[in-house]
Amino acid sequence: MIFSSLYFLCIFLPLFLLIFYLSRGDLRKWVIVLFSAFFYAWGAPVFIFFLLASSIIDFFLAKQFEPGVNNRKTFLGLSIVLNVGLLAYFKYANFFVDNFSILSDAVGFGTFSIEEVILPIGISFFTFQKISYALDVYYGRNKPLDSFLDYLLYIMMFPQLIAGPIVRFNDVSEQIRNYRENKLNDKVEGVYRFIIGLGKKVLLANTFAEVAETINRIPIDNLPLADSWLGILAYTFQIYYDFAGYSDMAIGLGLMLGIRFPENFNFPYLSRSITEFWQRWHMTLGAWMRDYLYIPLGGNRVSKTRVYFNLLIVFLISGFWHGAAWNFVIWGLFHGFFLMIERAWLGKLLKKLPSIIQILYTFFVVVISWVFFSMEFSDAIAYLGKMFSFGKIPLYTKVSNKVVFTFALGILFAFLAPKQKQLNFFNSAIGRISLKPSLSLLTYPVFILILVLSFMVLMTSDFNPFIYYRF
Amino acid sequence: MRQSLAYILVFSFILLLSAPLVFELWLDKGDIKPLKGTFRKAKPMKLNWDNWVNKEWQQRQEEIVKKNLKIKPSVVRLQHEMDYQLFDVYHMGDLLVGKDGYYFSWGWADKRCCVNTLDQDSTRIFVKKLKKLSNLYRKKGKYMRVIIVPSKEEIFSDKLPDEYAYDNPDNDYRRYKKLLDEYKVEYWDLLEFYRGIMDTASHPIYSPTSVHWTKYGTSFTIFKLLDDMDAFFGNRMNQLTVEGRKLSQFVHKDGDTEATLNLLSRIDTSSNFMYLDYGVKRKENAFRPKVITIGDSYYGNIRECEMLPEIYADHSKFLYYYSKVHLIHNNKTKRVKDLNIENEFKKADAFILLNSSHNLKNFPFGFQYDIDKVIKALESQ
Known part of the structure; x- marks a missing residue:
């Protein structure tokens, strides 16, 4: 069940909100956890038991991490090994076995295989949250939660359970510990935020996805230049609105429930360097990697060579986190390489150039990186070949007025970030109802329209993919 | 005032989400003109442990909500009409606009x-x-x-x-x-x-908006x-004879492509379609x-x-x-x-x-x- 499915929107969400708002006190936590368990079991009926069991173990292990407890390092090691081990097994076992098999065959030992391991949905996200909890408790940034219910609330809350944002324990520990009735303003802001996300996902991302899919079906050998660019640009906007839309929905749902999740996107295609891009794209993954991997590796306080090496390691793992396939590894290394050269010399050079050039440079590198992200390496090379070959230029794919309109909107919303003043005005209009109730009323019909249009598209079209669901 | 306004906004959001289900109880089957084309309804499935574990039941429930809602034909027509009027987009697979x-x-x-x-x-x-x-x-x-x-x-x-x-x-x-x-x-x-x-x-003899004669x-x-x-x-x-003639807008299959587009409005509004009343000379x-x-x-x-x-x-x-x-x-x-x-x-x-x-x-x-x-x-x- 994804947030943009009619089942979620028409049945699960209204039922949940109704029961949630009718309940009081700690009962609300139970409502969230029970609905979250059902939400997860809907898509992973067997793995819910695995998630619950591993959560019980993690919760009790973390009790042993507190400063002053004997052997706490051993318990931390146990917790990390357990979580990373499970992630490695479920997510990467097939990949490693397949690759070792190819290698073994190449050196004459023949092939071997294992039964296919099924990936539990959301494992990449909740494992990172569990590790975050363990490390934050271990390093004394936070005390472990007293109640298992609170721990389940942190790990299993359905808005962020299967596709993030990756909420570091530090970000929400106080909110969970002192969980109480959320402000009415937050609820209204949550509603608006959810609708914005739904609109991004359904009205924009799905239209871009149809274009990307149509072009993806053309054999690469026959792909004309213009179509190859249209295809990858459509994918570039699809993945942004897909994931950013989903994150907005998650943040909106969090607000409706009384938890403020960290932001995940901040106009990433407006970045002036790849370094900045990673401060604006999937920000919660970037923050997690920084806090729990880059800094423990030495961060910036080591030699230049070591910093470059750390960057490559972080981005190798970031790439691999996205999926057990070589294209993700290459995608990660590709970004890591640009981060490295920006730190070495390109960054200084870029700063001397006009902003528009910096933005175009970053956008260009990111678009190229999506080629690696979206297809196997050999296909990606062939696809890039088509993007830069000037043989067949004309656009063969039929582009409807609707697609042109969606592209215009997509570009507008991706590149025209509001200034702080406008953002404040907008926030006051959509969220801070106590400040500007009249504005809230004025903007409300616009949001209702987005909701109704999204419903219409969802009922009409069978096409509703979600890229980050498989991570 | 502000408090109640906020309550109204949140409550109306929940109400809007559940609107399709409200219509489900309210609408009568006869109220809705069914859609033409390849719209198929999903059949209900009894829940058991096996179909829950292999997710068949869940998928079917999602399909039922997607395909069987009584409000769907009206929503689809409205969406198609908007796409047609605003963007010249037609929702039909085998269609070539000449x-x-x-x-x-x-x-x-x-x-x-x-x-x-x-x-x-x-x-x-x-x-x-x-x-x-x-x-x-x-x-x-x-x-x-x-x-x-x-x-x-x-x-x-x-x-x-x-x-x-x-x-x-x-x-x-x-x-x-x-x-x-x-x-x-x-x-x-x-x-x-x-x-x-x-x-x-x-x-x-052939209608502009049909596939057939x-x-x-x-x-x-x-x-x-x-x-x-x-x-x-x-x-x-x-012997087949003609007993009468009637002029009207197209009916039935004489505008089958247009009917399959599932629009709210008519494209071919001509009233020049001829319908014969047949008789038999025995x-x-x-x-x-x-x-x-x-x-x-x-x-x-x-x-x-x-x-x-x-x-x-x-x-x-x-x-x-x-x-x-x-x-x-x-x-x-x-x-x-x-x-x-x-x-x-x-x-x-x-x-x-x-x-x-x-x-x-x-x-x-x-x-x-x-x-x-x-x-x-x-x-x-």
Whole structure:
């Protein structure tokens, strides 16, 4: 069940909100956890038991991490090994076995295989949250939660359970510990935020996805230049609105429930360097990697060579986190390489150039990186070949007025970030109802329209993919 | 005030989310015009441990919400209308928008200009057997007619988009005709016949927004065929007559493409469509031939001529794509494979093979596998 499915929107969400708002006190936590368990079991009926069991173990292990407890390092090691081990097994076992098999065959030992391991949905996200909890408790940034219910609330809350944002324990520990009735303003802001996300996902991302899919079906050998660019640009906007839309929905749902999740996107295609891009794209993954991997590796306080090496390691793992396939590894290394050269010399050079050039440079590198992200390496090379070959230029794919309109909107919303003043005005209009109730009323019909249009598209079209669901 | 305003906003959001379910309880089935085309409903499934674990039940529940909501047809129509009005987007797979508001089948237009799908070798064998069947029929005093109805893409080829305008001299239609000529199988190619009618007809013979010929357009073939058959059988058949005429906007299949677009508004608003009220001039001891017709969807309007059961024998049959059997005297259908095809042909007085000119992919739709049996049965009769 994804947030943009009619089942979620028409049945699960209204039922949940109704029961949630009718309940009081700690009962609300139970409502969230029970609905979250059902939400997860809907898509992973067997793995819910695995998630619950591993959560019980993690919760009790973390009790042993507190400063002053004997052997706490051993318990931390146990917790990390357990979580990373499970992630490695479920997510990467097939990949490693397949690759070792190819290698073994190449050196004459023949092939071997294992039964296919099924990936539990959301494992990449909740494992990172569990590790975050363990490390934050271990390093004394936070005390472990007293109640298992609170721990389940942190790990299993359905808005962020299967596709993030990756909420570091530090970000929400106080909110969970002192969980109480959320402000009415937050609820209204949550509603608006959810609708914005739904609109991004359904009205924009799905239209871009149809274009990307149509072009993806053309054999690469026959792909004309213009179509190859249209295809990858459509994918570039699809993945942004897909994931950013989903994150907005998650943040909106969090607000409706009384938890403020960290932001995940901040106009990433407006970045002036790849370094900045990673401060604006999937920000919660970037923050997690920084806090729990880059800094423990030495961060910036080591030699230049070591910093470059750390960057490559972080981005190798970031790439691999996205999926057990070589294209993700290459995608990660590709970004890591640009981060490295920006730190070495390109960054200084870029700063001397006009902003528009910096933005175009970053956008260009990111678009190229999506080629690696979206297809196997050999296909990606062939696809890039088509993007830069000037043989067949004309656009063969039929582009409807609707697609042109969606592209215009997509570009507008991706590149025209509001200034702080406008953002404040907008926030006051959509969220801070106590400040500007009249504005809230004025903007409300616009949001209702987005909701109704999204419903219409969802009922009409069978096409509703979600890229980050498989991570 | 502010507090209650916020409550209203949040509550109305929840209400809006549940609106489709509220409509589910409120709307009556009869209130909603069903959608045309490939919209299928999902069947409910009983929950058990197995279908929960393999997620079949969950998927079915999601499908039910997606496909079966009573409000869906209205929402789909509204969405289609908006896309059509605002963006000129049509939600239909096999649609080619031509010049001056003419709609075509993309697949059939493609077969006219660019793609061959008729297998020449197997069709040659079939046509050879068809000749043999025709000889046998003639010998036994039975009537047989092969008819090629001009596809809309052929007769309105000047309205096709430029990229489909090429008249391929070696397309399926011409290959089929060449084979019929080569083996001297008698056939009617109705292209010139209809071109002649269209020069003088003041009502649509083919509608701009349909795939097929109109009911009025079909009537010319019905009369031509029945007259020919009657002459063959010695003028002993009941005669089809026209008792009245009515002008209106298109009804039923005369705008089938437009209907399949599932819009709220009408595209073709012309009131110039002619609908005939048929009657029958009965003859004493009239001969009512048992007629077997094999054909594509173009025979639909012939089958729906409400007086045909008075002219054909009761056990006459229409074999749609040689797959589904439409009976002449009621609306029941069955499968061709459940028929004793040898008996059907033995008892038949007339056989008509009717197909539109650019729908020859998979032609003759399976009859090629049974024609030997039919010939053998007729030879031994």
